[in-house]
Every structure is written in structure tokens, then in C-alpha cells.
Amino acid sequence: MNQPERVYFFGTCLIDLLYPKAGLAGMALIEREGVKVIYPANQGCCGQPAFNSGYRQEALAVARAQLNCFPKEYPIVVPSGSCAGMVKHHWPELFAGEPDESQAIAAAQRTYELTEFLVDVLALQLNDLGQPTKIAIHTSCSARREMGVADRIDSLIAQLSNVEVMDHSHKTECCGFGGTFSVKQPDISGAMVEAKCNALLASGADTVISQDCGCLMNIGGALEHQQHALPTQHVAEFLLQRTSGESE
Amino acid sequence: MNQYQAFYKRIDKALHNDQLRRNFRSAMDGIRQRRLAQFPDKQELQILRYRAKAIRNKSLSRQAELLERLEAKLTENGIQVHWAETPLQANGLIHKILEAEQATSVVKGKSMVSEETDLNHYLEQRGIEVIESDLGEYILQMAQEPPSHIIVPAIHKNRFEVAELFQKFHPEQPHTDDVDELTGCARQVLRKKFAYADAGISGVNFAVAETGTLCLVENEGNGRLSTTAPRIHIAITGIEKVVENLSDVPPLLEILTKSATGQPITTYFNMISRPRQPGEKDGPEQVHLVLLDNGRSRIRSDEELVDTLRCIRCGSCMNHCPVYVHVGGHAYGTTYPGPIGILLEPQRLGIDKVGSLTSACTLCGACGEVCPVRIPLPKLINRLRADAVNAKPSEKGVPGTGALRSRSEAVIWKLWQSIYATPLLYRGFKFLATRLRRIKPPLAAGWRRYRPIPTPAPRSLGELARQQGYEDE
Numbered sequence: 001m002n003q004p005e006r007v008y009f010f011g012t013c014l015i016d017l018l019y020p021k022a023g024l025a026g027m028a029l030i031e032r033e034g035v036k037v038i039y040p041a042n043q044g045c046c047g048q049p050a051f052n053s054g055y056r057q058e059a060l061a062v063a064r065a066q067l068n069c070f071p072k073e074y075p076i077v078v079p080s081g082s083c084a085g086m087v088k089h090h091w092p093e094l095f096a097g098e099p100d101e102s103q104a105i106a107a108a109q110r111t112y113e114l115t116e117f118l119v120d121v122l123a124l125q126l127n128d129l130g131q132p133t134k135i136a137i138h139t140s141c142s143a144r145r146e147m148g149v150a151d152r153i154d155s156l157i158a159q160l161s162n163v164e165v166m167d168h169s170h171k172t173e174c175c176g177f178g179g180t181f182s183v184k185q186p187d188i189s190g191a192m193v194e195a196k197c198n199a200l201l202a203s204g205a206d207t208v209i210s211q212d213c214g215c216l217m218n219i220g221g222a223l224e225h226q227q228h229a230l231p232t233q234h235v236a237e238f239l240l241q242r243t244s245g246e247s248e
Numbered sequence: 249m250n251q252y253q254a255f256y257k258r259i260d261k262a263l264h265n266d267q268l269r270r271n272f273r274s275a276m277d278g279i280r281q282r283r284l285a286q287f288p289d290k291q292e293l294q295i296l297r298y299r300a301k302a303i304r305n306k307s308l309s310r311q312a313e314l315l316e317r318l319e320a321k322l323t324e325n326g327i328q329v330h331w332a333e334t335p336l337q338a339n340g341l342i343h344k345i346l347e348a349e350q351a352t353s354v355v356k357g358k359s360m361v362s363e364e365t366d367l368n369h370y371l372e373q374r375g376i377e378v379i380e381s382d383l384g385e386y387i388l389q390m391a392q393e394p395p396s397h398i399i400v401p402a403i404h405k406n407r408f409e410v411a412e413l414f415q416k417f418h419p420e421q422p423h424t425d426d427v428d429e430l431t432g433c434a435r436q437v438l439r440k441k442f443a444y445a446d447a448g449i450s451g452v453n454f455a456v457a458e459t460g461t462l463c464l465v466e467n468e469g470n471g472r473l474s475t476t477a478p479r480i481h482i483a484i485t486g487i488e489k490v491v492e493n494l495s496d497v498p499p500l501l502e503i504l505t506k507s508a509t510g511q512p513i514t515t516y517f518n519m520i521s522r523p524r525q526p527g528e529k530d531g532p533e534q535v536h537l538v539l540l541d542n543g544r545s546r547i548r549s550d551e552e553l554v555d556t557l558r559c560i561r562c563g564s565c566m567n568h569c570p571v572y573v574h575v576g577g578h579a580y581g582t583t584y585p586g587p588i589g590i591l592l593e594p595q596r597l598g599i600d601k602v603g604s605l606t607s608a609c610t611l612c613g614a615c616g617e618v619c620p621v622r623i624p625l626p627k628l629i630n631r632l633r634a635d636a637v638n639a640k641p642s643e644k645g646v647p648g649t650g651a652l653r654s655r656s657e658a659v660i661w662k663l664w665q666s667i668y669a670t671p672l673l674y675r676g677f678k679f680l681a682t683r684l685r686r687i688k689p690p691l692a693a694g695w696r697r698y699r700p701i702p703t704p705a706p707r708s709l710g711e712l713a714r715q716q717g718y719e720d721e
Contacts, residue, residue, distance in 0.1 A: 009713075009718075011709045011710070011713075013668065015709055016678065016708050016709040016710055017678055017681060017682070017704050017705065017708055017709075018702050018703075018704060018705060019705065020705045020707065020708055020709035020712050021705075023709040023712075023713075024709065024712055024713070024716070027713070027718065036719070037718055038718070038719050038720065038721060039709075039710075039713040039714075039718040039719070039720060040720055040721060041671070041710060041713075041714065041720040042671035042720075043710075044668045044669075044671070044674045045668045047668075049664070050661050050664060050665070051630070052611060052630060052633070053633060053637070053657075053661065054630075054633035054634040054635070054636055054637040054638075055634075055637060055658070055661040056634050058661045058662065058664065058665040061665050061669045062664075062665055062668040062669045064669070065668070065669040065670070065671070071721075093627075141610070141611075141612035141613055141614070142613075144613075145612070145613035145614070145616070145617050146613055172614075173570045173573075173612075173614070174570040174610045174612035174614070176570070176610065177610065178609070178610025178611060178612070179610075179611075181607070181609065181610045181611075182694070182695055183692045183694050183695055184607040184694075185259070185571075185607055185608055185694075186693075186694025186695060186697055186698065187256075187259060187260060187263055187694070187697075188259060188263070188571055188574055188575060188608065189610075189694075189695075189698070190697060190698035191263050191574045191575075192570055192571070192574060192610075193698060193699070194698070195574070217699075217702055218699065221698075221699025221700055221702060222698055222699045224699070224700060225698055225699045225700060
């Protein structure tokens with residue numbers, strides 16, 4: 001795909017309410033490359049929470065409200081692997097047999113996870129302006145398996161000359177978030193995130209970076225609960241900071 | 249106690265057992281690495297998976313015809329075929345065969361289908377001695393526990409725990425916690441059983457319609473002894489295990505052993521085609537095959553869930569499951585644990601009985617990624633979640649459909665829908681949440697046990713995007 005003139009930005013409900021800086025950073029990264037970002041004001045949620053809880057009618061109603069926010073054929077960029085995966089892989093299933101099925105399939109086909117868009121479409125070149133730092137990358141399961149874009153975040157980070165990526169054990173294993181899983185099976189979720197936190201703490205990283213705010217809410221929350229001072233950050237914010245000379 | 253409470257109780261017990269969790273962690277880490285080493289070429293692996301999937305799909309789509317051919321060919325070969333609809337019927341059939349031959353002792357090779365039917369207890373209650381001859385199963389028989397894994401059934405025990413069991417049950421043997429010596433001890437005990445047992449009972453990995461061959465994959469030689477030393481051999485398996493041609497077996501066998509234990513091939517691979525012929529020196533005088541349905545025909549009638557039956561029981565999905573690795577197999581409380589158990593057991597036993605299993609999945613996709621026959625496990629588990637809370641259950645569906653629908657949860661999702669599908673309401677909700685961000689609703693107690701309730705940002709992305717002049721269409 002050539003560089004488009006405009007894209008839709010689907011900020012996701014989690015980023016909208018809890019992590020707007022991650023959304024703004026993603027939008028800024030895209031605009032910096034000369035692509036105009038449209039942020040449909042009526043957007044909300046992809047429908048994933050209800051879909052993964054078995055409430056498909058409710059998920060469909062919410063997904064449809066989003067579909068109506070993206071009427072034109074611009075690419076849809078989503079700063080989250082799991083929400084991008086919901087649109088790309090589950091909207092066609094969710095809308096099957098509905099009057100707007102073809103629109104849903106078309107939307108799915110032009111949906112990109114943010115790092116995927118930055119690498120595959122914009123061929124983003126980065127110049128690291130930040131101080132030397134060590135990070136650990138937690139790739140969400142949806143980005144890794146459903147979307148198959150785990151290497152995009154790695155290749156973006158690899159362009160940053162002053163950033164050292166620290167390895168951690170059981171890197172590909174789920175952090176235990178799983179949306180409503182963390183509420184329905186809180187103790188398994190707690191055990192999983194504890195193991196994930198221990199692995200990240202042992203990595204020697206200064207910051208944990210991910211392309212998914214769901215994982216970061218889980219991991220960051222658990223680190224805070226255990227009173228560890230290891231910060232977490234969405235990859236878009238991290239990339240923007242490193243390349244614009246800003247620091248927190 | 250409802251099924252959720254019972255499930256939480258088993259999970260709690262597992263999570264508080266540090267030894268158990270260490271055993272699973274190290275065992276699963278090892279088995280994952282061994283599998284990975286068998287598939288150095290990722291593309292080749294994908295080719296193998298597509299091929300195995302196609303073979304299993306072919307078998308399932310022509311199952312009725314293949315089962316007929318299988319029965320005809322087996323009968324021609326002198327193997328007696330029996331059909332069972334339910335576990336109880338299967339157990340009854342096997343008991344009748346044993347009774348007719350006045351058989352009072354049985355050695356068993358490993359069979360998960362016999363776990364499905366709880367065969368050992370059935371026969372023991374009728375005065376028949378049953379000895380498990382697979383080392384793992386033998387350990388569990390001493391411990392009086394069900395398997396915690398379908399391939400490595402005693403994986404939840406480390407060698408010191410096994411040594412304790414041997415000490416207790418075989419005080420005549422010298423105490424040791426050396427794995428080879430323990431194996432030697434079991435071999436001593438079991439050899440005698442093979443010699444005098446009247447009948448051997450085994451499972452089947454592939455039943456070949458073309459040739460009437462029962463294939464049995466194993467590592468210890470106990471399968472071969474169980475099926476050749478006693479005068480009667482009874483094999484029991486699910487009807488989905490039929491494949492058409494002998495040439496279908498090698499691709500399935502290769503991906504089975506590599507996926508299951510990370511072995512290029514197992515130590516033993518048995519192909520059983522007929523009973524002992526005149527002039528032959530060994531082999532059973534009678535060979536029987538019990539083909540069990542137990543819900544499989546119903547599963548097959550659902551065009552989506554039929555994929556469940558592609559399973560070749562390699563256990564790879566549980567080996568890679570991040571939930572299984574933390575809680576182990578017993579926490580599931582069903583014959584089949586892990587992702588395949590979450591998918592299969594509610595279909596077999598009913599959502600009203602074990603539908604809560606579907607909650608023990610993060611939909612991370614690790615199982616689907618390794619499944620050698622490409623069963624879309626996360627997708628189908630999510631489908632069962634929808635069935636579990638379906639407000640309009642149909643008679644034809646999964647048994648117990650709609651059983652887990654609760655009014656309070658349904659109300660929450662309706663409320664969620666009305667907020668998130670109505671832009672004006674959603675904006676109002678966000679306005680309040682961001683302005684009152686310091687007020688933490690006392691929701692989701694389970695979440696709060698391990699993390700705080702997250703704080704909304706001072707302004708939502710929607711507001712900030714508008715302020716910064718981003719266009720909205």
C-alpha cells in the first residue's frame with residue numbers, strides 16, 4: 001500500500017478514557033509523516049469485551065456504532081493489537097448475515113495495528129534523540145498471534161540507537177489480562193501477572209513498552225500494587241518522546 | 249455448590265500448591281523446548297499442519313462411510329467390533345466380553361477414552377483386577393488420582409513424590425528416588441502382571457478403514473505387551489479416530505509425536521490387524537474393538553464445532569497454555585484438561601455441568617498456534633461462551649446452552665451497550681468519569697485483589713483530539 005493522504009484513527013475505549021497520551025502520540029507520529037489523521041468524534045469501543053464474554057448481540061450493536069464512524073475508504077489505524085484484531089478478524093464473524101456485513105468486511109480489510117501501519121505503510125524512519133535507556137518489550141498476544149505483527153514493534157525499537165532491549169523469560173506467554181478473564185478468573189489472572197511482573201523486573205529494564213494498553217493496565221497495575229517502581233508506557237508515546245527530544 | 253464455586257475451589261487449591269506449580273512450570277518449559285526443536289523450519293511445520301488438518305477433515309467428512317468400511321475390514325480380519333453410544337454401554341460391553349471368557353485380571357495400556365468412561369472403577373466394582381501398565385498411569389493408580397495431562401498423566405508429581413508412593417506400595421523394593429531405578433522397580437512389578445493377566449485393554453490412535461488396522465503410539469512397550477501377552481485384547485476408542493488409508497497415518501504420526509513430546513518418533517508404534525493365527529507363537533486369541541460415540545455425533549453435526557473432533561490428542565495445547573501451566577490439569581475437574589478440555593468437555597458433559605471451564609481462557613491464542621491439526625481453539629472456546637449465555641437456546645445445540653446466563657450479567661452488558669453504542673451517552677459517561685476521576689467505584693473485587701482500579705485521565709482522548717484540532721470526518 002502507498003502512503004495514504006488520510007487515515008481514521010480508532011483510539012479504543014481504554015485509551016480514550018485512561019491513556020489519551022498514548023492515542024495523541026500515535027496520531028502525532030502519523031501526522032509527522034505527512035498523513036492527515038481523522039479522529040471520528042462518535043467513536044467508542046470495538047465491541048470486544050462483550051464479544052469475548054459471549055454477549056454477541058450487545059457486541060454487534062456497539063461494533064455497528066463504530067463501523068458507522070468510518071464511512072470513507074481511509075485506512076483505520078488502531079493503537080492496540082487486540083482491538084485491531086477484533087476489527088480485522090472478528091467483525092466479519094460478528095456481522096455475518098447482517099445487512100452491513102460487506103461494510104464490516106471492508107473495514108476489517110483496511111484496519112491496521114499502529115506499529116504495523118508505521119512499519120508496513122509509512123516505512124517510518126526514526127532518529128533517537130533520547131538518553132541511553134534499557135527497556136523490555138511486552139508484545140500482546142493479539143499483536144503476536146492474531147495480528148501476526150510482533151516483529152513490527154521490535155524493528156521500530158531497533159532503530160533507536162540509545163535504547164537497549166532487555167530479554168525476559170517466557171516472553172511470549174500471556175500477561176493474564178484477557179479482558180473479562182481478569183475479573184472472572186481473578187486468581188489465575190493474578191498468578192499470571194505476578195509471573196509476568198517477576199520476569200520483567202528480572203530483565204533489568206528501566207521501562208516496559210507494549211503496543212497494547214490492556215496489557216499495560218494489567219502489568220502496570222500489578223507492579224504498582226506490589227510497589228515496584230518499574231514504569232510502563234505505550235510504544236507510541238515512547239517512540240514520540242525518543243524522537244522529538246521531549247522527556248517526561 | 250454450583251459449578252463456578254467448585255471450579256474456584258479447585259483453582260484455589262492448585263494456586264496454593266507451590267510444589268505442584270513448580271512441577272508444571274518446569275515440565276511444560278521442557279516439553280515446549282523439545283517440541284520447538286523438532287520443527288526447526290517454520291514453513292515446513294505449517295505444511296505439516298495443513299496436511300494433517302486435511303487428512304482429519306477428510307476422515308470426519310466421510311466418517312459414516314469410513315466406519316462401515318472399518319467394521320467390515322476388521323471383521324474380515326477376525327477383529328470383533330462393538331458399538332457404544334454411552335460410557336456406560338462401553339463399560340458394559342467390555343465387562344461382558346471379560347465375563348464370557350471368565351477373565352478376572354486385566355492389564356491396561358494408556359487410554360483416555362477409558363478415562364472418559366471411568367472403566368477401571370466399573371470393572372473393579374465387578375470383581376475384576378485392573379492394573380495400569382503405563383508408568384504414569386501406574387503411579388496414579390497407586391495415588392488414586394486421575395491423570396492431570398492426557399499424554400504425561402502423572403506430570404504433576406516430581407520424582408520424590410513418586411518415590412514416596414513406591415515406598416508405600418512396594419516396601420519390599422529398596423527405597424530410591426532415582427528415575428531409572430524407580431522405572432526398573434515398576435518394570436519388575438508389571439512384568440508379572442503381563443504374564444498372568446487374562447486380558448489387555450488399550451486405546452487406539454488411528455483406526456485405518458482401508459486395511460482394518462488399529463494403530464497404537466507409545467513409548468514404554470507396555471502397549472505392545474498389553475495387546476500381545478494376554479489371550480484377549482480389547483481396544484476402546486472414540487469413533488472420530490477412524491482414518492481412510494494407511495497412507496494417512498505417517499503424516500499424522502509424525503506431527504503427533506513431534507507435537508506431543510518433541511520426539512521424531514515414539515519408541516513403539518503398534519499396528520494391530522488381527523488376532524493370533526494358527527501356527528503363530530504369540531498374540532491374543534481374541535481382539536475386540538469398542539467404538540464409543542459419547543456425544544461425538546452431536547459435535548459432528550455442528551458445522552463450526554466439528555473441528556473439535558480433528559483432535560489427535562497430542563496435548564500440545566495444554567503444554568502451551570498459560571492457564572494450564574499455573575493451575576495444572578486437576579483444577580479443570582474433567583477427564584480432558586487444558587484448552588481441548590475447555591472445548592470438548594462442555595460439549596460432551598453439558599454447559600450446565602462444566603460450562604464454567606470456558607472462563608479459564610485468556611484467548612491468548614497459544615493453543616491454536618501449536619495445534620497440529622489447526623483446531624481454532626480460541627475461536628471455538630469463545631463460541632461456547634456465547635452458547636453458555638445464549639438467551640434463546642435451541643434443542644439441537646450444545647447441551648445446557650444458556651445455562652450460565654445470569655440476569656445481573658445480562659443487565660450489565662445491556663447497560664454497556666446502551667452507553668457505548670450511543671455517542672451522546674458515551675460522551676456524557678466520559679465527561680463524568682474524567683471529572684470525577686478520583687472517585688473509584690468499588691467494582692471488580694477480583695481485579696482489585698492484584699491491582700488498583702485505574703484512574704481515568706483528566707481529559708479523554710476524544711476531548712483532547714478536538715482541542716488539538718483533529719478533524720472528525
